[in-house]
Amino acid sequence: TAEAPAISEKTLNSILEKNRTYYTQGKVADYIPELGKMDAKAIAFSVVDKNGKVYNTGDVSKKFTMQSISKIIALMIAVTERGEANVFDKMGYFGSDKPFNHFSNLETTGKPLNPMMNAGAILTTSLISGDGDKPFLKVLDMVRFITKNPTIEYSKSVYESEKATGHRNRGMFYLMKNNGLISGNEDQLDNYFRQCSIELTAEDLAKIGYFFANQCVRFDGDTTYKNAEIAKLIESQMLTAGMYEFSGEYSRTVGLPSKSGVGGGITVSVPGKMGIGVFSPSLDQHGNSLAGYHMILDMVKQFGLSIF
Ligand code: GLN
DSSP: OOOOOOOOHHHHHHHHHHHGGGGGGSEEOOSSGGGGGSOTTOOEEEEEOTTSOEEEEESTTOOEEOGGGHHHHHHHHHHHHHOHHHHHTSSOOOOOSSOTTOOTTTTTTSSOSOSSSHHHHHHHHHTSOSSTTHHHHHHHHHHHHHHTOTTOOBOHHHHHHHHHHOHHHHHHHHHHHHTTSOOSOTHHHHHHHHHHTBEEOHHHHHHHHHHHHTTTOOTTOOOTTOOHHHHHHHHHHHHHHTTGGGHHHHHHHTOSOEEEOTTSEEEEEOTTSOEEEEEOOEEOTTSOBHHHHHHHHHHHHHHTOOOO
16 A cells, blocks of 8 residues: 655645635535634644644634534444444435435434434434433543543533524434434433534544544554444445535545534545544535535645545
């Protein structure tokens, strides 16, 4: 296999500057009112190379909520606790041509399409053991571990904003309860809202990308959670559903397991090699960061990173 190419902050910065103005073509998410307050012009780009070395450019200290990127962490924990067969007995491995908040397939097969769309992710979080907010705290602890950043917290204001306006997610939660997939109370939905509100930086996202790219080994070589099969599962879900209904086209143009969130972040795993984290809160119609996508695209072209 080819060595990971040499990277420099200068190269990353020229990619960032080339794509900076894409924010004007998208829109900051405001269906969660608190998210609408984000600075549309903020932009950051981080890479962790094969050796765990970090490269940062742009608004590197800017924090944003991880939103749907938390779904891969919750999936890792649920599968570790219950086994893959138990989790995927309740949901599918399917891709989708529907947006992230679609009810598919709760009204037909009765089960969510995959753990990357909201329905499957809400179910996944409900499958993590523990009462009250314990499942959320497990997700938070895992994010802190993977990033080696114990200062990571969640945003109470974003959490409260999601809880107050997330009626569609609440609808999915109760439909899955009706279908016999969810047994607990609304605390379990709260844990999903809380995990979406975890705040981090592009560098933290690059470290998460690195972790799943390298069999769940941390960027500093810590092997506490090393598990090639779980990494493969997460990467395959990222590839087929991580960018929602854009995942197919994204596989063609970028060709890397990636997960986006409506906070404007995208985490990318370059299998066996590096992690990439991007941030720009202006989104395309699918809910994926627009400048983020274009920075990833340029990075992939310049360094030949597609898995295909
Ligand atoms: N918290 C968001 C929601 O449930 C997450 C969606 C996303 O990032 N795509 O609507």
